[in-house]
Amino acid sequence: MPCFLRGTIYLFPLLLLCTAAMANNALEAFTADFDSSEAPYRCIVSNVSHPVIQGVSAGFVLRDRIWEKSNGQIYVDFKPLSMLGGEVEVLNLLQMGAIQGMGVSSVAATNLGPRFGVVNLPFLVDSFDKLERFVNSGPLFDHFLRAMEHQGIIGLDITAYGNYGWASTQPIQSLAEARTMRLRIAEAAVNQLIYREWGLRPVVMPWPDVPVALRQGVINSLDHTPTVCNITRKFEVARHFTEVNYAQGLFIWIFNKAWLDSLPDDLKVLFQETVREVASEIRQQAKDQEEDEIRKAKEAGVTFHRLSDADMSELRARSVRVHDRYRNQINRLYRHDEYRPENYLLEMQNLLDYVP
Numbered sequence: 001m002p003c004f005l006r007g008t009i010y011l012f013p014l015l016l017l018c019t020a021a022m023a024n025n026a027l028e029a030f031t032a033d034f035d036s037s038e039a040p041y042r043c044i045v046s047n048v049s050h051p052v053i054q055g056v057s058a059g060f061v062l063r064d065r066i067w068e069k070s071n072g073q074i075y076v077d078f079k080p081l082s083m084l085g086g087e088v089e090v091l092n093l094l095q096m097g098a099i100q101g102m103g104v105s106s107v108a109a110t111n112l113g114p115r116f117g118v119v120n121l122p123f124l125v126d127s128f129d130k131l132e133r134f135v136n137s138g139p140l141f142d143h144f145l146r147a148m149e150h151q152g153i154i155g156l157d158i159t160a161y162g163n164y165g166w167a168s169t170q171p172i173q174s175l176a177e178a179r180t181m182r183l184r185i186a187e188a189a190v191n192q193l194i195y196r197e198w199g200l201r202p203v204v205m206p207w208p209d210v211p212v213a214l215r216q217g218v219i220n221s222l223d224h225t226p227t228v229c230n231i232t233r234k235f236e237v238a239r240h241f242t243e244v245n246y247a248q249g250l251f252i253w254i255f256n257k258a259w260l261d262s263l264p265d266d267l268k269v270l271f272q273e274t275v276r277e278v279a280s281e282i283r284q285q286a287k288d289q290e291e292d293e294i295r296k297a298k299e300a301g302v303t304f305h306r307l308s309d310a311d312m313s314e315l316r317a318r319s320v321r322v323h324d325r326y327r328n329q330i331n332r333l334y335r336h337d338e339y340r341p342e343n344y345l346l347e348m349q350n351l352l353d354y355v356p
Contacts, residue, residue: 027051027081030060034067039075041263045101046090047080047251048207052231054289055159055251056080058282059103066274070267076101087111095151100259103159103251107188113147114329116155118348120190121326122246122319123355128287130352131160131248135283137351143339145252150334154257156272157279161249162225162290167238169220171303175199175311178242184210184222191223193325194246197318214238225249227286230293235302242305246315253279320356323349 030051036042049056059078066074084090084099087108093099095112109116119125125134135141135158145155172178178200185191185202195202203219213219214237221238222229228249229235253275260268298304307315323345330345341347348354 030057032063032067034072036067036072036075036077039067039072041070041074041267042077043074043101043255043259044077044079044084044099045103046084046093046099047078047103048082048087048090048105049080049161049228049251050231051080053161053227054282054285055161055249056103058159058251058253058278061282062275062278065278066271069270069274073267074263074271094153094254094256097152097256097258099256101253101255103253106158106250106252107186107191109147109252109254110188110190112151112153113155114326114332115144115147115344116252117190117326118144118330118345119158119250120188120247121323122194123316124323124348124352125248125250126245127163127248128160128283128290131158131250131283133352134348135280139339140344140347140351143337143341143344146337148254149257149336152257153254154260155252155254156275157253159251159253159279159282160286161251162227162286162293163243163245164223164225164247164249165244166242167222167224167226167229167234168240168242169214169238171240171305172221172242173305174307175314181221182219184213184219186223190322190326194319194322197321198315199318210234225290226297227290227293230297230302235297235300239301240303240305241297242307244307244315246319316356 045059047056047059051057051060059080063076063078066076084093087104088111090099090102091104091108091112094102106116106119125131148155166172166178166183168181172181183200183202184205185195187204187206192204205213205219210222214222214234222234226241229238229241260271263271294304327345331343333340
C-alpha cells in the first residue's frame with residue numbers, strides 16, 4: 001500500500017473527530033436566540049459547506065428572517081457542514097420528504113435536474129454581473145428553477161461563492177504549465193468533460209479528501225474559488241491562484257414541493273418571498289466577500305496570476321463542445337413546464353452575450 005494511503009487510513013478516525021469538533025465550534029456563533037419548540041411548521045434545510053461562506057450563511061439568515069416575519073409559525077432548522085451527509089444522499093432525503101429543503105451546489109443539482117447544468121457550462125454565467133442578469137431574466141430564470149419539479153422539488157433562488165480558478169503550489173501562468181499539474185476537480189460529469197476538452201488531465205477527488213492529498217503532494221493544485229480556498233485554508237499550502245473565471249460557484253435553494261404546498265397560502269407566499277429577499281442580499285455580500293478574501297490572501301503572501309489572452313481564447317474555443325454535449329439535456333422539456341422554448345440554451349447564450 002502506498003505510504004500516503006497508509007497515512008490517510010491512520011488519520012481518518014482522528015480527522016472525523018476533529019471535523020465534528022470544528023463543526024460544533026463553527027455553529028456556536030449561529031445559535032438561534034429564540035425557542036422554536038412550539039413552531040407549528042418546521043423546515044429542515046441542508047448544506048455541505050461552511051456558514052462563514054456568505055452563500056451558505058443564507059440558511060441562517062433565512063431561519064431568523066422567516067421566524068420573525070411569520071411570528072414564530074415557521075422554523076427553518078438549517079444544518080450546514082454536511083451534518084446530514086453528502087449531497088447525493090441529501091437529495092434523496094429531500095425527494096422523499098424526509099427533509100424539506102437544501103442549498104445544493106449547482107454541480108450536484110444535475111443529478112435530479114439536468115437543466116440546472118446550464119449554470120455549470122464554461123464562460124456562460126461567469127461573473128457576478130451575469131448572474132444578476134440571469135436572476136432578473138423573468139421566464140428564463142423561472143424555467144431554470146423548475147428543473148426538478150418533475151421530481152417533486154422546486155427551486156426558489158440562488159446564492160454564490162465566487163469565481164472558479166486554480167489554486168496551486170507553484171505558479172500556473174499558461175496552459176502548458178497547467179497540463180503538468182495534478183489538479184483536483186469535483187466528481188461531476190460536466191467538470192470532467194470541461195477538463196478533457198481543455199486538454200488537461202485532472203484528478204477527480206471528493207472535497208473531504210483534498211486537505212490531506214494537498215499536504216501530502218497527491219495533488220498540487222485544485223479547481224475552486226478564492227473565497228473557499230482562503231476560508232478553508234487551502235492557501236496555506238497552495239500559495240498561488242490563477243484567475244480563470246470560467247464559472248460561478250453557486251448554491252441553488254430547493255424545497256420539497258409537497259411540503260411547500262402544504263403551507264397555508266399566506267405562509268407559502270411569505271416563505272417564497274423571504275427566500276428571494278435573502279438570496280438577493282447574500283449574492284451582493286458574496287461579491288464583496290470575494291474581493292475581501294482575495295485582498296486578505298494577497299496580504300498573506302498568496303500570488304494571483306492570469307493566463308494570456310491566447311490561452312484564454314483557446315479555453316473558450318475548446319469549451320464549445322461542452323455546451324454542445326449538454327445541449328439536449330438542458331433543452332429537455334417536462335410536462336409541468338409552462339415556458340417551452342425551442343432552444344433554452346441558445347436563449348441563455350444570447351441573454352449572457354456568450355462568445356465562444
